[in-house]
Structure formats: C-alpha cells, structure tokens
Amino acid sequence: MKNNIFKNRSLCVIDDFSLDERIYFFNKVTEFKNAWINKDKDKINSFIINDPYFKAYLVFLENSTRTKESTKNALIMHKIPFLDFDSNKSSFNKGESYLDGFNNLIGYGPNVFFVRSTIEGLCTALEDSSNKFIERHYEHNFEKPSFINCGDGKHEHPTQELLDEFSFLEYNKGSRDKIHIALIGDLLHGRTIHSKANGLKGVFNNVKIDLIAPDELKLPSNYERIMIENNFEINKYESLDEYLSHKNIAKLFYFTRLQLERMGENIRMKEKNLRKKVTLTKEHINILNSKNKDYHLFHPLPRIKNTPTIPFWVDPLKCNAYEKQSINGLYCRAVLLSLIGGRIGSDFEGRSKSIETYENEFITYINTSSSNLEKHKFKEGIKSIQTGIVIDHIAKGKSLSEIGHKLRTIEDILKINSEGGFWKTHSPDGLLKGLYFIPYLKELSYEQLKKLAALAPKCRVNYIKDHSVTKKIELNLPSKIEGYHNLECNNPNCISRSELFENVTPIFNKQTNDSFKCKFCSTNHSYDEIWKS
Numbered sequence: 001m002k003n004n005i006f007k008n009r010s011l012c013v014i015d016d017f018s019l020d021e022r023i024y025f026f027n028k029v030t031e032f033k034n035a036w037i038n039k040d041k042d043k044i045n046s047f048i049i050n051d052p053y054f055k056a057y058l059v060f061l062e063n064s065t066r067t068k069e070s071t072k073n074a075l076i077m078h079k080i081p082f083l084d085f086d087s088n089k090s091s092f093n094k095g096e097s098y099l100d101g102f103n104n105l106i107g108y109g110p111n112v113f114f115v116r117s118t119i120e121g122l123c124t125a126l127e128d129s130s131n132k133f134i135e136r137h138y139e140h141n142f143e144k145p146s147f148i149n150c151g152d153g154k155h156e157h158p159t160q161e162l163l164d165e166f167s168f169l170e171y172n173k174g175s176r177d178k179i180h181i182a183l184i185g186d187l188l189h190g191r192t193i194h195s196k197a198n199g200l201k202g203v204f205n206n207v208k209i210d211l212i213a214p215d216e217l218k219l220p221s222n223y224e225r226i227m228i229e230n231n232f233e234i235n236k237y238e239s240l241d242e243y244l245s246h247k248n249i250a251k252l253f254y255f256t257r258l259q260l261e262r263m264g265e266n267i268r269m270k271e272k273n274l275r276k277k278v279t280l281t282k283e284h285i286n287i288l289n290s291k292n293k294d295y296h297l298f299h300p301l302p303r304i305k306n307t308p309t310i311p312f313w314v315d316p317l318k319c320n321a322y323e324k325q326s327i328n329g330l331y332c333r334a335v336l337l338s339l340i341g342g343r344i345g346s347d348f349e350g351r352s353k354s355i356e357t358y359e360n361e362f363i364t365y366i367n368t369s370s371s372n373l374e375k376h377k378f379k380e381g382i383k384s385i386q387t388g389i390v391i392d393h394i395a396k397g398k399s400l401s402e403i404g405h406k407l408r409t410i411e412d413i414l415k416i417n418s419e420g421g422f423w424k425t426h427s428p429d430g431l432l433k434g435l436y437f438i439p440y441l442k443e444l445s446y447e448q449l450k451k452l453a454a455l456a457p458k459c460r461v462n463y464i465k466d467h468s469v470t471k472k473i474e475l476n477l478p479s480k481i482e483g484y485h486n487l488e489c490n491n492p493n494c495i496s497r498s499e500l501f502e503n504v505t506p507i508f509n510k511q512t513n514d515s516f517k518c519k520f521c522s523t524n525h526s527y528d529e530i531w532k533s
Contacts, residue, residue, distance in 0.1 A: 007342035012123040019202040020350030056082040070329035120153040121520025161195035163332040178206035185256035187219040197226040239277035296321035362478040394434030482507040494521040
C-alpha cells in the first residue's frame, strides 16, 4: 500500500504544504463540499475518520471565535473526541514552560494539537521538542502528534490561508492563471495578510497585490520583500479614497480589522483617522458599481460590531463573499483533519515538501599548487610558524574594534587550547583584517569549520607544515546557522528569545539574497543582525 505522506503532518506555516499538496487539498475540499451540500453520505464517509482512538487537543492561548468554533465543528463532524484546554486556568499563566506543558499533554496520547498563541513560532518549536521527547520516552511505534498553527502573534495563520486560497479559487471559477487582489486594513499586525506572502505563490501564476493602509499600519518590509521575491506585482496606497481614484483596481478586496490589542498607545491615539482610511462607505460602493460590478469583498470575520471595516449594511449585497468564505472554514478544516488523520491522501501524486539538507557547501578549496601560496610564510612574533593553522581575512574591511570583537568571539566559540593568538593587520589592498594563528594544530573539525564559516564568512584557513601552506580553504556562509550562545532573533515575540526561557535554540536559514530567516518566526535578518551585540 502506498505510504500516506499527509498522515501525522504538522502545519506550522503555509509552506509546510508544498504547492502540489495544496492543490490536492483544494480538489478534495471541493469534493467534500459538494458531497456535504448534496448529502452524499457515501462520499462524506470516505472523508470521515471515525476512529475512537483518535483524539485532539484545542490549546487556544489567545481568544478566538471563527477558527476555534469551525475547528470544533470539524472535529464533531469526524466524531473525534477533543479536549478544550482552558488556558485561563492553566499553569502557563504562572510562568511555566510551554514546551514542558505540551510534552505533558503528549503523554496523554492526543493525535493532533490545534494551537493559537501570541508567541510566534510556538508550533515549530513544539514540533521539534515533541520529536525529541518521544525519542527519549517511547518506542518507535508511538505516533507523533500533529501541530496545527491556528495563528501565532503577527506571524502566520496557515489554516485561514488555506480556506482563503480555496475561496479565491472558487470566485476565480477554478482558474489559477492570475489574481488581482486588494489587501486593506491593518497590514502591520494581520497574520492572515502575512500568510499570503508565500501562500499565493504558485497557486496563481500571476499575482498582483494592491496594499491599502496608512503608513502606521503598512505591511512590514519583511513580508513585502517576500512578495517581491515571489515576483508579485505590488502597488501601495494610503487609503481607499486614493485607491478608488485609480482606473486599474482589483476585483477581489480582502479587508481586515484594526487590531488595537496589538498596537502601541501612539497608534491608538490616531485610531479614528486610521480607521477612516480603510473603512468601506456607500460612496466607495457607488464608485465600485460604476467601475466594475463584478467585484467581491472578503474578510476573515468576525467584524468589530461598532466600527466594522465592512459595514453590516453590505451583507445583503451581491459583492458579499465573506460569509461564504467563513462557511468554507468548516469544509477546509474538516478535510485538513482527513489528511493528517490518514483517511485521505494515499492517492496523492506530485511533489511533496522537500526536506532541507545541508552539506559542505560552505567550503571552497583553493588550489595551492597554482600559485606561490606554498611558499608564503606566516609569522608568530619574529618566528615563522613551522606547523599549525592560520586563519586569515577575518572581518576584512571592518573597523579595528569590530575585528577585535570578532577575533575574541572566534577564540571563545572555537574553544581551542592554544598558545597562539591573533593580530589585526593590513591586507595588500590596504584594508584592515584579522589574523588568528594556532601553532601545532593540524586540523579543524567539520563542526569547527562550520562555526568559523558562520562567524567569519570569507575567511581563509591555511594549513601549514614545514613553514609552507599545504592546504588552503575559503569558508562561505553556511545555509544554516545554529548552536552559538550569542545568536538571537531580533523579534521580541519569537519563541527562541532568551528572555522567554523556553530553551529554544535560535536557528537561521540563509535565503537567496544572503539574508537569514529565523526558523521559528520567519523574521528576516541581515548577517550582522543575528548576533547579540
């Protein structure tokens, strides 16, 4: 029997499902929705788990209506027993560890956790932590639980993204050729917006996005950069008034609420003016009707009752797509359960999510025989080094203080017991550089080289024997940087932050533009930003 690649999978970010997997998911949602509407019991039963041993935990550490209730109803549809974790009465409020708490719950045997949190990257950290916990305490036949991210801070909301994409495809009559959509409202804090930076990629071949928000609520540069790298066409506007004065406007409008609970006092003081810029009015509807009657309004719901960005008088209008969008939440979450429960998915054909591998790509060997490098002499004081290792070109072009700090960090991180030392010197082109020499050491281990590559990219390691360089390598930035006590994500809400005391090791993955993305919260950093000052 073909292995079901969806069984026990987690969905921590939208990219945890490949494009082919999401297309398969959308096709299955269409099948299930049609069966449910037509009361086709045989077809419905082909999706239903109905396993008395399969159970779920709902751990909503942040309030929710739409996501929590649609998830509950999907679980009931599957006849899955579930426990609704009362976070208000939990020990998490006493400052106890999230990872410890979830490991305790894993011991009670749930198959899936639905998690909402203000802490970003929590589900990814739980996925890693649970695997290690299971390895320590259970035999190989113990099934790991799935972790489904139901929203983590300002990061992502992948289950909402799945139902949004499905809803867009419905209104596009199934066409994946192109999408032109206006994203309106609180783009700064809206995780449903942030999920679209990667979510829309590939689902639609051509993506045009109009960002409509005042400067105080604009999309974070991190997500705008992702959209640009994904070849989305981006246009930005300060208000709906400004946007609707243009000719080429979208047919799909996605509104979000202003998330006052996440805003600082300086922004809340401007609330009335900010809200006016992103709230739909009758005048806006008249303009839309005059320009293009075939438009649809989306909203993740529910709305703020006294200040909705889509007023309630819009509900009877033909442009109302947000209510069907909300209903789709039940179908999408029910099918997601069918997948991770292994009820469907064995007939999937296509490319699954690739597993990241990290090889020796950071090491470049320099051919010493093609130059006079073997005759080059490195000196320790007034004596030439007979045997040992010299690390050259450290922090080349930086200031004296930066080079000195980098040399001391290398000495600390590599933990080499040596009578050697380091210098700050000039290279032939006049730039300052650091030089670290280790007499009598014959080899650096793979781990030491990887750490050195992360700490001092573009440095060169010279292996010396009988006063000559016998081997020379250049170290480039590795694809993955982890395992250093002085690494830190600069997002204060990331689960890996030291002040949260969750003992989550920061991990950064190199992007195509040589920036580094936090594994947990997806925040992008420059190389210098990942190191504590």
